[in-house]
Amino acid sequence: MRSDAARNRETVLAVAGRLFDEATDPDQVSMDAVAAAAGVGKGTLFRGFGDRAGLVAALWRQRGEELVTALTTAEQGPGPLRDRVLALLYAAQQFKLRNRTLALSLEKAGRGSPYGTDDYERWHRVLTALVAAARGPADAPHLAHALLAAVRADLLIHLGDRPENELRSGLEALVDAIVTGPGSARAR
Amino acid sequence: MRSDAARNRETVLAVAGRLFDEATDPDQVSMDAVAAAAGVGKGTLFRGFGDRAGLVAALWRQRGEELVTALTTAEQGPGPLRDRVLALLYAAQQFKLRNRTLALSLEKAGRGSPYGTDDYERWHRVLTALVAAARGPADAPHLAHALLAAVRADLLIHLGDRPENELRSGLEALVDAIVTGPGSARAR
DNA sequence: TAATATACGGACCATCAGTCCGCTATCACC
DNA sequence: GGTGATAGCGGACTGATGGTCCGTATATTA
Numbered sequence: 035m036r037s038d039a040a041r042n043r044e045t046v047l048a049v050a051g052r053l054f055d056e057a058t059d060p061d062q063v064s065m066d067a068v069a070a071a072a073g074v075g076k077g078t079l080f081r082g083f084g085d086r087a088g089l090v091a092a093l094w095r096q097r098g099e100e101l102v103t104a105l106t107t108a109e110q111g112p113g114p115l116r117d118r119v120l121a122l123l124y125a126a127q128q129f130k131l132r133n134r135t136l137a138l139s140l141e142k143a144g145r146g147s148p149y150g151t152d153d154y155e156r157w158h159r160v161l162t163a164l165v166a167a168a169r170g171p172a173d174a175p176h177l178a179h180a181l182l183a184a185v186r187a188d189l190l191i192h193l194g195d196r197p198e199n200e201l202r203s204g205l206e207a208l209v210d211a212i213v214t215g216p217g218s219a220r221a222r
Numbered sequence: 223m224r225s226d227a228a229r230n231r232e233t234v235l236a237v238a239g240r241l242f243d244e245a246t247d248p249d250q251v252s253m254d255a256v257a258a259a260a261g262v263g264k265g266t267l268f269r270g271f272g273d274r275a276g277l278v279a280a281l282w283r284q285r286g287e288e289l290v291t292a293l294t295t296a297e298q299g300p301g302p303l304r305d306r307v308l309a310l311l312y313a314a315q316q317f318k319l320r321n322r323t324l325a326l327s328l329e330k331a332g333r334g335s336p337y338g339t340d341d342y343e344r345w346h347r348v349l350t351a352l353v354a355a356a357r358g359p360a361d362a363p364h365l366a367h368a369l370l371a372a373v374r375a376d377l378l379i380h381l382g383d384r385p386e387n388e389l390r391s392g393l394e395a396l397v398d399a400i401v402t403g404p405g406s407a408r409a410r
Numbered sequence: 411t412a413a414t415a416t417a418c419g420g421a422c423c424a425t426c427a428g429t430c431c432g433c434t435a436t437c438a439c440c
Numbered sequence: 441g442g443t444g445a446t447a448g449c450g451g452a453c454t455g456a457t458g459g460t461c462c463g464t465a466t467a468t469t470a
Contacts, residue, residue, distance in 0.1 A: 036416060036467055065458060075419030080459065082417095142330075149380035176392025177399070179381070183371035192337035193367070204364025208400070211365070215403030224436060224447060253427060263450025268428060270448095 043082050046072045051093055051136075060139030065089075087143040094140050097133055098153075101125060109160050115168040116213045119161065119181070123205055126157075127185045137187035148186065157182060168213045177212050184208055231270050234260045239281055239324075248327030253277075275331040282321075282328050286341075289317055297348050303356040307349065307369070308397045314345075315373045315393060325375035336374065345370060356401045365400050372396055 049072040053063045065086055069079045083089040108122035130137040141148040148154055161178035169177075183189075184205070193201065237260040241251045253274055257264045271277040296310035318325040329336040336342055349366035357365075371377075372393070381389065 038467070039417060042418085064456080066456090069419090076421095076459080077419050077461080078417075086458065149376065173392050173395035176389075177395060179377060180368065180372040180392075180396050183374060183377055184368040186371060188337065189367060189371055201364075204361050204368075207361035207365060208368050211399040211403035212396070215399035226435070227448060230449090249426095252425080254425090257450085264428080264452095265430080265450050266448075267450095274427065 039082070042072075042074050042078055046074060046079060046082060046089075047093060047096060050089060051097075054093065054135045054139065055133075057135050060090075060135050060142065063135075063139075090136065090139045090143050093136055094133075094153075097136070098129070101129055105156065105160055108164065115164055116209060119164050119168075119213055120206060120209045122161070122164075123181060123185055123209065124202060126182075127190060127201060127205060130185065130187045130190055134187060134191055138191065141187050154182070165212065169215070181208070181212065227270070230260070230262050230266055234262060234267060234270060234277075235281060235284060238277060239285075242281065242323045242327065243321075245323050248278075248323050248330060251323075251327075278324065278327045278331050281324055282341075285321055285324070286317070289313060293344065293348055296352065303352055304397060304401045307352050307356075307401055308394060310349070310352075311369060311373055311393055311397065312390060314370075315378060315389060318373065318375045319378055322375060322379055326379065329375050342370070353400065357403070369396070369400065 046068065050063070050068045053068060053071060054060065057063050065076065065079060068089070069076045072079075079089070083092055104122055104125040108118045111118065113121075140151075158175070158178050161181055162174050165177050165181075166174035190201075234256065238251070238256045241256060241259060242248065245251050253264065253267060256277070257267045260267075267277070271280055292310055292313040296306045299306065301309075328339075346363070346366050349369055350362050353365050353369075354362035378389075
């Protein structure tokens with residue numbers, strides 16, 4: 035990769051990140067605006083990232099680094115399953131709140147839905163395994179989807195600026211219900 | 223209302239409904255296309271429905287008539303709470319599958335999220351009450367959101383054409399977990 | 411320093427939602 | 441049935457946006 039290309043890529047990522055952070059709706063951030071603010075041409079922007087979704091994905095990957103450790107921790111333990119599930123979802127929740135607009139954009143951009151991305155796939159696999167371990171394989175995939183749906187960015191945003199512990203408490207109730215509820219190995 | 227306006231409104235609703243049904247992504251249905259297919263001008267379209275969201279809302283209201291009875295039945299009984307919650311969510315699930323693209327459009331259109339509409343408000347209120355009755359008021363609002371998130375159109379579409387009973391079983395597991403799970407009055 | 415590949419940038423294009431306004435069909439009243 | 445007031449019609453037009461194209465500029469390599 036040529037040095038100027040690398041430099042531009044950095045600049046664009048930094049500037050675009052800032053623009054998304056400042057916006058409340060991803061649609062407020064146009065590709066034109068990103069190019070202008072970064073001081074590059076549109077051609078450069080699209081050459082570097084393919085399309086809008088590519089830019090958002092690159093930003094997400096950059097910031098989401100911290101979540102991979104959350105994933106592997108949840109996957110491999112230690113600790114009770116219930117705590118691992120809760121910690122994972124809580125990490126996702128807080129991360130999405132810290133990166134609202136970006137998260138929103140990602141959930142919209144990926145062909146109109148957050149599903150079908152490798153990312154979602156991965157999260158769903160991990161959660162399915164945990165749920166299956168806790169209460170048996172029956173309906174585990176569905177319940178994993180339900181858990182993920184509960185931390186979707188647009189829902190979190192709709193909930194607004196509630197005290198953090200309220201969000202956490204709600205999440206806890208949900209996880210307890212699913213992981214240790216009826217149908218679970220422990221409850222039987 | 224003038225007779226030609228009423229006639230046009232009927233035509234547009236019928237044609238637009240068909241176009242949405244035939245499409246797999248709401249974005250495939252442009253306002254231009256609706257106007258052309260209905261044989262009216264764009265001006266007429268926008269005069270009659272305000273904007274795109276208005277058209278979608280009108281279609282939704284027209285088709286969603288059947289759901290209001292599901293809501294009041296769930297609200298007022300009879301039957302065990304668990305069954306009422308399940309029936310309500312199942313009705314929503316099946317309805318959204320029968321009206322995929324329209325449902326998808328609605329979830330996108332309402333300022334980028336399905337929340338904040340009167341419709342969602344209503345459903346959430348009813349479910350919150352049912353959940354609160356079953357397991358106490360703590361976290362009931364959050365759990366109601368989680369239940370609704372589990373029947374979002376884009377999730378259902380992502381799940382694809384599974385056998386209906388698999389969907390139902392997943393929903394049942396979720397409802398059982400939340401309504402009769404830990405924290406619920408019955409379990410304590 | 412010359413040659414080549416790579417990247418740049420912004421004019422350009424297609425597509426939409428939504429507006430505007432001169433023209434037309436409807437309807438209430440005669 | 442005729443007629444005038446007016447609600448409604450339709451399609452050209454606008455503004456914004458994502459994405460493309462290609463002549464020009466720059467980094468790299470020998």
